[in-house]
Amino acid sequence: MRPLQFKLESGERSGAPRAGLVETPHGSFNTPALAVVGTKATVKGVLPKELKAIGAEILLANTYHLFLQPGEAVVKDAGGLHAFMGWNGPLITDSGGFQVFSLGAGFEKGVSKFVGVKEGDASVPSVYDPDTATEHGKLAIVDDEGVSFTSHLDGTLYRFTPERSVEIQHDLGADIFFAFDECTSPHAPREYQKEAALRTERWAKRSLSAHRANIRAQSKQALFGIVQGGRYPDIRAENARAIAEMDFDGFGIGGSFSKEDLGIALEAAIEPLPDNKPRHLLGIGEPEDIFEGVSRGIDMFDCVQPTRLARTGVLYTRQGKINLLNEKYIRDYSPLDTEDGQDYEKFSKAYLAHLFRAREMLAGSIASLHNLHFIVSLMKDIRISILEGRFEEFRTSFLATYRSAGT
């Protein structure tokens, strides 16, 4: 028995909107779903019970960050991530592969320019030069075996391989975890996108093998492979075909896209994927993009945007995003969206604006709850619209209002 069951309830055709249910050892969640991001085993400023109250069903934490702090052993000895952070629902961990990109991988400058330091240390590839990397603001560098990077916390040099990422994620113990991949810059040339996609394919195979080697983990955790390929449909499709053939429990679609490329990249990536397994679009979460993903058959999303924006005073509303730090909200005593009477909603915009200006801790907490509630509710509405066969109508009407705001 697999640790993950996926039941489609509607829209079983590939490349079309679909609704379903994913069952994990820590409960189930409805799809399309948005995983709330809690990178360091916490959704910043929000309690697990508050997340439950606003309807969040699944969380995503980050392997890279937890590996650095407090270290996977601490989490493992606490009884795993669920016990450690007090969240008893479904949990995902990201593989750490994305940090290769987001920390600013050296490959954009050309790997060859990084020349050897730390001679004799076999654990560090000879092409890695922390000094040169740092000079360019780069903290990581990729080679075929894995990635070497310096901690953003203290500069310590570390090395991740697919096997190591799987090992750490086994210790963290999330219900779903991802294969170690390489996310490329949209500015990287085509031949590099191809090269990185092939590397991601090889890493996927190695991640899967490492997972299969741990029977105990295998019975409790589901592994998703990740499709890369940049903005090139042919590379995407080829990579998706290769990843789809492997025995993963589900699939992630990764990458850094420009807005226009999202649709075509998705179309190419999704077509080869089996219909009976969930597909997760990594890191995407603006309403427009969620609609785009769902329309093409994405089942899961995760995004920092609701909470990140919240911490800087930006709120989601049905009319679009608003910036509470704007002068006009100082005396705006109208309430935040009032939908189903959640505690935080009784506050006025003026009060929240005051909290932000005074840099009070509660500001980020309330705003995060507001934004998460907004986006989780949107996912719920999208799901219902699919089940009722009126997804496109809902998409059109929602975006008509949402866009018309014009901030």
Next chain:
RNA sequence: GUGGCUAUGGUGUAACGGUUAACACUGGAGCUUGUGGAGCUCUCGAUCAGGGUUCGAUUCCCUGUAGCCACC
């Protein structure tokens, strides 16, 4: 009361007598998509008042006003 010192955006500081008075914070706005409680990009805003010297004064001189310090 006497002497000395100081007066530049809201705040704190720059500017040999010489372009459009600079910088930081604040104020006004924008950016943020597998986290970044951060950061970045724009932007409003000032020479205490009045005289004088000079081709030209934030800068030098005088008076007033205000503040700080010291002394009866």
